[in-house]
Amino acid sequence: xxxxxxxxxxxxxxxxxxxxxxxxxxxxxxxxxxxxxxxxxxxxxxxxxxxxxxxxxxxxxxxxxxxxxxxxxxxxxxxxxxxxxxxxxxxxxxxxxxxxxxxxxxxxxxxxxxxxxxxxxxxxxxxxxxxxxxxxxxxxxxxx
Amino acid sequence: xxxxxxxxxxxxxxxxxxxxxxxxxxxxxxxxxxxxxxxxxxxxxxxxxxxxxxxxxxxxxxxxxxxxxxxxxxxxxxxxxxxxxxxxxxxxxxxxxxxxxxxxxxxxxxxxxxxxxxxxxxxxxxxxxxxxxxxxxxxxxxxxxxx
Numbered sequence: 001x002x003x004x005x006x007x008x009x010x011x012x013x014x015x016x017x018x019x020x021x022x023x024x025x026x027x028x029x030x031x032x033x034x035x036x037x038x039x040x041x042x043x044x045x046x047x048x049x050x051x052x053x054x055x056x057x058x059x060x061x062x063x064x065x066x067x068x069x070x071x072x073x074x075x076x077x078x079x080x081x082x083x084x085x086x087x088x089x090x091x092x093x094x095x096x097x098x099x100x101x102x103x104x105x106x107x108x109x110x111x112x113x114x115x116x117x118x119x120x121x122x123x124x125x126x127x128x129x130x131x132x133x134x135x136x137x138x139x140x141x142x143x144x
Numbered sequence: 145x146x147x148x149x150x151x152x153x154x155x156x157x158x159x160x161x162x163x164x165x166x167x168x169x170x171x172x173x174x175x176x177x178x179x180x181x182x183x184x185x186x187x188x189x190x191x192x193x194x195x196x197x198x199x200x201x202x203x204x205x206x207x208x209x210x211x212x213x214x215x216x217x218x219x220x221x222x223x224x225x226x227x228x229x230x231x232x233x234x235x236x237x238x239x240x241x242x243x244x245x246x247x248x249x250x251x252x253x254x255x256x257x258x259x260x261x262x263x264x265x266x267x268x269x270x271x272x273x274x275x276x277x278x279x280x281x282x283x284x285x286x287x288x289x290x291x
Contacts, residue, residue, distance in 0.1 A: 114264055123178070
């Protein structure tokens with residue numbers, strides 16, 4: 001995949017500053033959408049009592065995922081190094097098929113588009129899409 | 145045949161009845177050309193596509209975006225047989241335009257994002273699921289006649 005240019009990183013950091021304070025809402029909405037729009041993703045959560053998009057487990061998971069994304073923004077200059085532990089978790093314990101990273105990324109972008117209709121310009125969109133793709137790659141680093 | 149729930153049918157009809165085709169179409173196509181620049185390969189004769197501003201302001205992009213959305217109309221009006229509704233268009237995209245069908249998914253993702261921005265909180269998870277299911281059927285039908 002492509003490397004993030006300085007312009008990409010700037011766009012991501014600038015936009016992320018606007019996200020500040022809304023992370024929980026965004027994360028829970030993204031995971032809820034993922035479960036509703038891509039029901040196959042529910043297969044990873046068979047251990048939850050309640051698999052509905054608005055369940056407490058889903059909400060909690062949305063917050064967890066979003067914390068990870070926010071962490072990645074702070075480590076944008078070295079995603080592979082900075083996300084080593086998370087990659088090992090996803091590779092050896094969670095074993096989430098990397099195709100699903102694209103799914104949650106798309107859901108996240110939909111939520112951002114809804115919450116920031118004027119700020120989520122095509123230029124910001126492409127920078128974020130690249131960033132999320134790079135993040136997914138870093139997470140899959142230790143898979144094999 | 146694709147099974148549509150009443151909710152899905154009503155949702156799709158509702159979204160398209162309220163849509164401003166000449167706003168959403170151009171925005172979706174421009175976004176696709178900007179976010180996935182390799183898609184520009186199909187628009188060599190569209191003139192200036194050098195940067196995001198040029199793409200967003202390009203009148204040929206705008207016209208084509210509107211055309212694409214009006215094409216979706218046909219599926220909205222024939223939800224029970226989108227496959228045969230698009231048989232000819234599928235042949236066109238394959239034989240004449242030589243468009244890699246993967247691109248249909250890219251455009252539909254951009255359309256989803258633009259519609260989401262338009263509808264705001266009305267674009268709930270359930271509405272998104274119905275919309276994306278509709279687009280998935282469209283995408284599949286458009287790729288059907290490729291060989």
